[in-house]
Amino acid sequence: xxxxxxxxxxxxxxxxxxxxxxxxxxxxxxxxxxxxxxxxxxxxxxxxxxxxxxxxxxxxxxxxxxxxxxxxxxxxxxxxxxxxxxxxxxxxxxxxxxxxxxxxxxxxxxxxxxxxxxxxxxxxxxxxxxxxxxxxxxxxxxxxxxxxxxxxxxxxxxxxxxxxxxxxxxxxxxxxxxxxxxxxxxxxxxxxxxxxxxxxxxxxxxxxxxxxxxxxxxxxxxxxxxxxxxxxxxxxxxxxxx
Numbered sequence: 642x643x644x645x646x647x648x649x650x651x652x653x654x655x656x657x658x659x660x661x662x663x664x665x666x667x668x669x670x671x672x673x674x675x676x677x678x679x680x681x682x683x684x685x686x687x688x689x690x691x692x693x694x695x696x697x698x699x700x701x702x703x704x705x706x707x708x709x710x711x712x713x714x715x716x717x718x719x720x721x722x723x724x725x726x727x728x729x730x731x732x733x734x735x736x737x738x739x740x741x742x743x744x745x746x747x748x749x750x751x752x753x754x755x756x757x758x759x760x761x762x763x764x765x766x767x768x769x770x771x772x773x774x775x776x777x778x779x780x781x782x783x784x785x786x787x788x789x790x791x792x793x794x795x796x797x798x799x800x801x802x803x804x805x806x807x808x809x810x811x812x813x814x815x816x817x818x819x820x821x822x823x824x825x826x827x828x829x830x831x832x833x834x835x836x837x838x839x840x841x842x843x844x845x846x847x848x849x850x851x852x853x854x855x856x857x858x859x860x861x862x863x864x865x866x867x868x869x870x871x872x873x874x875x876x877x878x879x880x881x882x883x
Contacts, residue, residue, distance in 0.1 A: 642736050642737050642738075642849070643737050643738070643827060643847040643848075643849055643850070644737065644738040644848040644849045644876065645737055645738055645739055645830075645845070645847065645848070645876065646717075646845070646846065646847070646848035646856075646859070646876040646877070647714065647717075647806070647832070647843060647844070647855070647877045647878070648843070648844040648845075648854070648855045648858045648859065648878045648879070648880065649712055649842055649844075649878070649879050649880070650842045650843075650844075650858075650879075651709060651710070651711065651842070651879055651880060651881060651882055652842075652880065652881075652882050652883050653840040653841060654689070654709075654710050654711075654712060654842040655710075655840045655842075656689050656691070656708075656710040657839050657840070658689055659837045659839050660687050660689070660712055660833075660834035660835075660837060660838055660843070661685065661687045661688060661834075662837075663833040663836070663837035664686050664687040664714075664804070664833055664834050665684075665686075666833075667807055667832075667833035668686060668780070668804075668805070668807065669779050669780055670684040670685075670686055671684050671765065671769035671770065671771070671795070671796075672684075672770075672771055672772070672775060673766075677767075682763075683763075684763045684802070685763070686714065686715070686761070686763070686802070686803060686804040687713070687714045687804060687834050688712070688713050689710050689711070689712045689713070690710065690711050690712075691708055691709070691710055692708075692711055711879070712834075712842075712843075713759065713760075713761065713867075714761070714804040714806075714834065714877060715740060715759070715761045715803050715804035715805070715806070715877070716759050716761070716866075716867065716873065716875035716876065716877045717738065717739055717740050717806060717875065717876045717877060718740065718874055718875050718876065719734075719873075719874035719875075719876060720872055720873050720874050721734060721740050721757075721873065722757060722873060723740065723753035723756050723757045723762065724740070724753075725756065726752040726753060726755070726756035727752060727753050728748075728750065728752065729746055729748055730743070730746065731743045731744075731746040731747040731748070731753075731801075732747075732753050732801075737811070738848075738876060739806050739808055740803075740805075741805060741808065742800075742801065742802060742803060742805070744796050744797065744800045747799075747800040747801055749764065749799040749800055751764055753801055754801055758868050758871055758873065759867060759875075761803050761804060762801050762802070762803045763801065763802055764799075764800075765796055765797065765798050765799060765800055765801075765802065766798075767798060768797070769795045769796065769797075769798075779795070782813060806832050806845075807831075807832035807833050807834075810830055810831070810833075811830045814829040814830045817829070827846055827847045827850065827853065828846075830845075831845055832845060844858060848876060858878070858880060859878050861880060863880040863882075863883055864878050864879065864880055864881075865878070865879055865880075865881060866878055866879070867879070
């Protein structure tokens with residue numbers, strides 16, 4: 642089976658936030674009011690942070706100022722702490738290495754939110770809602786034929802949600818290949834953030850395939866994983882500034 646992985650080249654990230662916007666519209670993540678965002682309740686399946694954390698520590702002098710940014714989707718760990726602490730099995734890792742969330746089973750205890758060392762899980766404090774213009778742009782692929790394990794177009798009040806590597810795209814690609822009577826190809830599946838990256842900083846593919854781009858990039862001297870000494874074995878991999 643494939644082992645899906647994302648590689649992000651920090652040298653190429655321009656912090657345009659295109660990945661964050663693509664993720665929001667692809668996955669119908671809820672919009673929260675500014676006062677709720679201040680309480681840490683904003684839904685950001687994909688976020689981009691400046692390094693150093695304090696942006697005033699940028700190096701150089703104007704106009705030659707240098708800053709670095711780190712995009713942060715779910716790490717889709719091979720040894721996910723979030724699964725170990727879930728008391729009802731609502732979070733699990735599938736046969737292709739994607740850490741999923743069963744929204745129908747989730748009881749909203751938020752143990753997984755605490756257990757995740759990367760801060761990539763979000764709790765629905767309110768019934769998700771959108772202003773009228775945004776509501777007209779919900780992604781229909783998150784509505785039709787996804788089943789309980791992928792979840793509905795809009796996650797309900799009281800459950801935890803997170804980045805899924807746009808798994809609905811994987812299921813759609815598998816279904817298309819089956820309908821056409823052919824084998825599924827790894828290059829048919831690309832998450833929205835990878836597809837929209839303007840700096841071409843993101844790569845996606847099968848880590849089990851030694852000829853894939855992600856496999857070759859993962860072996861580069863510049864490659865590293867966040868908090869890799871914690872034993873989580875993330876499948877989201879970064880390339881240091883070269």
